[in-house]
Amino acid sequence: MGKRWWRQRKKDYYYRLAKKEKYYSRAAYKLIQLNKKFKLIRRGNVVLDLGAAPGGWSQVAIKLVGSKGKVVAVDIKKMKPLKYENFSFIQGDFTDPKIQKKIKEITEGGVDVIISDASPSLSGIKDLDHIRSIELCKSVINIAKNVLKRGGNLVVKVFQGPEFKNLLDELKNEFKYVKASKPPSSEKSSAEIYVVAKYFVGP
Numbered sequence: 001m002g003k004r005w006w007r008q009r010k011k012d013y014y015y016r017l018a019k020k021e022k023y024y025s026r027a028a029y030k031l032i033q034l035n036k037k038f039k040l041i042r043r044g045n046v047v048l049d050l051g052a053a054p055g056g057w058s059q060v061a062i063k064l065v066g067s068k069g070k071v072v073a074v075d076i077k078k079m080k081p082l083k084y085e086n087f088s089f090i091q092g093d094f095t096d097p098k099i100q101k102k103i104k105e106i107t108e109g110g111v112d113v114i115i116s117d118a119s120p121s122l123s124g125i126k127d128l129d130h131i132r133s134i135e136l137c138k139s140v141i142n143i144a145k146n147v148l149k150r151g152g153n154l155v156v157k158v159f160q161g162p163e164f165k166n167l168l169d170e171l172k173n174e175f176k177y178v179k180a181s182k183p184p185s186s187e188k189s190s191a192e193i194y195v196v197a198k199y200f201v202g203p
């Protein structure tokens, strides 16, 4: 990121709020706002955070689930572990079947909510970033089919483009309620949008 990007970032309201409230990322407010609107995470839930680093969403999730819940975070990058007994971190690529096996083992008993803010490394080429983002979403859906409890919820980030409607249709086959939403803290200039899917019908 260039100097201009950093200058703008420092002026950004949510960036400064995240510093003040000790969140590891400004992205934390996206989950706070989505959860307020859609009531995705409840106390005692088991939450799986796919593409979790640096950890803002996991921080929000661990507060929401409380001491009786659990948060499992996965990222290719290293993440500063949260100091909670009910938090675990798997370092790895969640599209890799070996990592998916680990996820299944650690979430034995099932997951109530999957949250994914995963983003491919951006090329700046809109169509390419869109297709890579759709591939990540498909992987998230496959993991959901393996670990999500019946009635469970999911929220996933997508970079919009021509495949977006197909993705929504795929989710509509698996969940009773599907809605796309852009929280106020998501930058208007970004093609990102979040798809909220509630009440998993499978497995």
Ligand SMILES: C[S@@+](CC[C@H](N)C(=O)[O-])C[C@H]1O[C@@H](n2cnc3c(N)ncnc32)[C@H](O)[C@@H]1O
Pocket (backbone or CB within 6 Å): 024, 025, 027, 028, 050, 051, 052, 053, 054, 055, 056, 057, 058, 074, 075, 076, 077, 092, 093, 094, 095, 117, 118, 119, 120, 121, 136
């Ligand atoms: C925008 S960041 C997530 C920010 C996070 N929600 C927060 O609040 O701090 C996207 C993350 O997705 C991760 N990611 C992308 N593809 C991944 C994959 N296949 N497996 C694991 N992590 C992945 C990246 O390494 C990156 O850390």
